[in-house]
Amino acid sequence: MTSRLGRHRARQGVDLDDLVRAVRLDFPVLWSALLDQSDDPAALASRADRLWAVVDAYAREVHFAFLSEQAVLAEQQRDDERRLLDLLFGPAAADEHRDARLAAGLGVRADGTFGVCAALADHAATLRGRAARAGGVHLREVEFGVVAFWPADGPAAERLRDRLTADVACVVDDRVTGLGAVPAAAAALTRMAHLLPPDAAGPREPRGMWPLVARRALDDHAGLAARLLSGLEAARPDEVELLRGTALTYLDSGSVTEAAAALYCHRNTVLNRLRRFERLTGLDLTRPRDAALAVVLLER
Structure with a gap:
């Protein structure tokens, strides 16, 4: 029962703190009901700690089930995203209907503008960590590094780009038009990233990379x-x-x-x-x- 409650509330998207507070409210409700039924309130009061221990144990079990279900849901979401990215970056030619379906699954606009960034070696780990904390950023693993892309046509896009790429040796283009154009842009930026010198620091744009290319x-x-x-x-x-x-x-x-x-x-x-x-x-x-x-x- 407790595990079902925790899992069910996790799938509903209920806030964990609100759920635990609601469960702990069972104590005063149960206590009032027991007092109404008791012939000896003083004797009942001596066992209040046992009632609290039961309620507390129940809350802990709900808490654990909630977190476990959240982990399962997060892994399912990551699996779903990986499958969508495999299709996006796969060999099949882009088309309007495919891009629309992929965009819906990824929560972006098929005809939107995207920022795309490629980082290699040690800087890839930094980009992964920042992307995970920022939210709304999609990652694709490549040989020796990672590619990230995100919607770049919103008011917060520039701040997001700065948070992701500050002090990261990478190549970034925030004017890629259409989801279907992201894979080709990512491949080009990755090739450019391979040309960055070992002591490179901070993002580079394609416009500044042409002499190296x-x-x-x-x-x-x-x-x-x-x-x-x-x-x-x-x-x-x-x-x-x-x-x-x-x-x-x-x-x-x-x-x-x-x-x-x-x-x-x-x-x-x-x-x-x-x-x-x-x-x-x-x-x-x-x-x-x-x-x-x-x-x-x-x-x-």
Whole structure:
């Protein structure tokens, strides 16, 4: 009886504290009934502790049954979510009807906007813990890490993203349109996450990851990036670092004046270094195409 009550109230979603308080109210009810039936109230009072012990034991059993049923329901919910995510991330092609059914099961809008985040290695554990505490975040395990996604079109979406990704080395995109687009976005972000340096801290966006992605593509073509910068081998190592630093500082703003201020030198010094960089590499950083290539080549 006690276990049935606890399980039933758990399935109904009753608050546990309210349930336990209600059960403990049995004591004054029973005590009043016994007093009405008793011919010797004084003798009955001497056994009040036994009545309280019975009620207390009953409350503990209800409490335990409630928590046990909650654990079962939570595991069932996790199993249901895993099955839905397996379908979402599975090989079957996305379609409008499938996405609508999956969205209903996951409690999201099929045509909504989603935030998607990929984290690897040790940072994945941090992301899992924060997602579990935040609620409303769906997790998908991937090789060496985890992918998380959540509705990003609500007023609290930005705060949720910040809580999830602060100090976590990850790649995040909070403008993925439609539930059916989440798996492809997750796969792309996971590939980008593999390119993060070991000392990375905090979230990166795809817009800021493109130099790393492009550099990896160049490196995959027989070290093309190194060959394009081979002209720097004619300079001393210390000069190479000076030219590299000046080039990157200039590329941040495209302004010689701002680069000179950041480097604490005269603007003519910056111009001389940029010309030296051009002679060695053939890249004129004042030309947009050359500047875009230099951004990729100088990415470490």
